[in-house]
Amino acid sequence: MTVAEKWVPSVRYRGNHLLILDQQQLPHHTVYLNVTTIEHVWDAISKLKVRGAPAIGIAAAFGLALWSNSEKEVDHSSFLSKLKKQRDYLASSRPTAVNLFWALDRVVASAERSASVEEAKKNIEAEALLIQEEDENTCRKIGEYALSLLQDGDAVMTICNAGAIATSKYGTALAPFHLAKEQGWNLSVYANETRPVLQGSRLTAWELQANDIDVTLITDNMAAHTLKTKNIKAVIVGCDRVAANGDTANKIGTFGLALQARALGIPFYVACPLSTLDLKTSSGEDIPIEERPEEEVTHLNGVRIAPEGIKVFNPAFDVTPAEYISAIITEKGIVSGNYQEALSTLKEDESIETL
Numbered sequence: 001m002t003v004a005e006k007w008v009p010s011v012r013y014r015g016n017h018l019l020i021l022d023q024q025q026l027p028h029h030t031v032y033l034n035v036t037t038i039e040h041v042w043d044a045i046s047k048l049k050v051r052g053a054p055a056i057g058i059a060a061a062f063g064l065a066l067w068s069n070s071e072k073e074v075d076h077s078s079f080l081s082k083l084k085k086q087r088d089y090l091a092s093s094r095p096t097a098v099n100l101f102w103a104l105d106r107v108v109a110s111a112e113r114s115a116s117v118e119e120a121k122k123n124i125e126a127e128a129l130l131i132q133e134e135d136e137n138t139c140r141k142i143g144e145y146a147l148s149l150l151q152d153g154d155a156v157m158t159i160c161n162a163g164a165i166a167t168s169k170y171g172t173a174l175a176p177f178h179l180a181k182e183q184g185w186n187l188s189v190y191a192n193e194t195r196p197v198l199q200g201s202r203l204t205a206w207e208l209q210a211n212d213i214d215v216t217l218i219t220d221n222m223a224a225h226t227l228k229t230k231n232i233k234a235v236i237v238g239c240d241r242v243a244a245n246g247d248t249a250n251k252i253g254t255f256g257l258a259l260q261a262r263a264l265g266i267p268f269y270v271a272c273p274l275s276t277l278d279l280k281t282s283s284g285e286d287i288p289i290e291e292r293p294e295e296e297v298t299h300l301n302g303v304r305i306a307p308e309g310i311k312v313f314n315p316a317f318d319v320t321p322a323e324y325i326s327a328i329i330t331e332k333g334i335v336s337g338n339y340q341e342a343l344s345t346l347k348e349d350e351s352i353e354t355l
């Protein structure tokens with residue numbers, strides 16, 4: 001079976017409510033949360049019940065649709081200013097993944113193209129649905145380009161979960177494995193467990209195993225040894241924001257993997273949709289890095305594993321400088337070398353297929 005046949009969507013829109021796959025309960029329970037208010041959506045994003053850059057954007061877009069469907073305001077301009085306040089509220093749920101702001105701004109812009117409240121409501125819903133639908137095609141294209149860098153039989157390493165459940169379907173970094181499966185290739189994946197909240201062991205291991213893709217779980221501190229001894233042909237990761245110069249923010253631990261890959265001469269690829277490119281942020285130094293609650297570090301499954309009172313630093317992301325990235329794989333092609341120029345061309349020129 002392939003991801004197309006076994007698909008468990010992360011977000012399902014039902015007009016007056018959303019069904020959100022609770023990724024905090026995976027791999028033990030496949031549970032959908034019944035989300036009825038914009039506050040529920042904020043909470044689900046902030047607590048990582050829905051996570052992964054594209055999925056956060058999709059959930060937030062539907063959050064605005066939920067709000068709009070139940071809003072009683074009849075004056076068009078008051079409706080639009082209330083909408084913008086809701087946009088700012090949802091934008092405060094997480095700071096690093098730019099897809100969140102990109103999706104919210106698309107929905108607000110669609111409402112601004114309306115002449116009445118009724119039309120604005122229709123536009124908001126249609127735009128949110130379009131964002132979700134487009135992401136599926138985008139991820140498939142990313143998977144096709146990523147697969148062109150691999151060969152049947154290759155072993156590849158990844159971190160976190162940039163998979164189907166982090167997007168509309170297929171994923172970004174995991175898309176090539178889903179597509180390889182469809183075409184009968186055998187790729188094997190080494191998944192870093194991804195402390196502190198274990199997106200690798202709880203989500204990537206679950207997603208790939210459920211799709212009969214050869215996956216081996218390692219702890220994060222096994223990565224260098226595994227890269228060196230297991231004939232790994234590439235590292236592929238997702239990302240939360242790419243700055244104009246190609247510096248890339250992704251799950252904490254990614255930068256370490258990039259350094260290890262460089263030291264061992266293994267290509268290090270970043271896979272992402274163009275919605276993750278943030279040309280307004282000039283370099284990685286300007287990307288806001290989320291710091292999360294210390295309990296994520298001091299506790300495992302609710303059990304304290306560190307002494308009371310210990311100081312904790314818990315950045316959720318790190319930035320990999322562009323010089324360590326062999327190529328960035330997008331739905332419009334693969335870029336490498338001078339990222340500054342290539343990324344802005346890519347964002348501007350929708351017709352480019354491969355650079």
Ligand SMILES: CSC[C@@H](O)[C@@H](O)C(=O)COP(=O)(O)O
Nearest residue numbers: 051052053160162166238239251
């Ligand atoms: C296609 S998902 C890409 C990234 O969002 C992913 O690699 C990642 O770092 C997710 O972090 P998370 O904190 O789980 O939202």
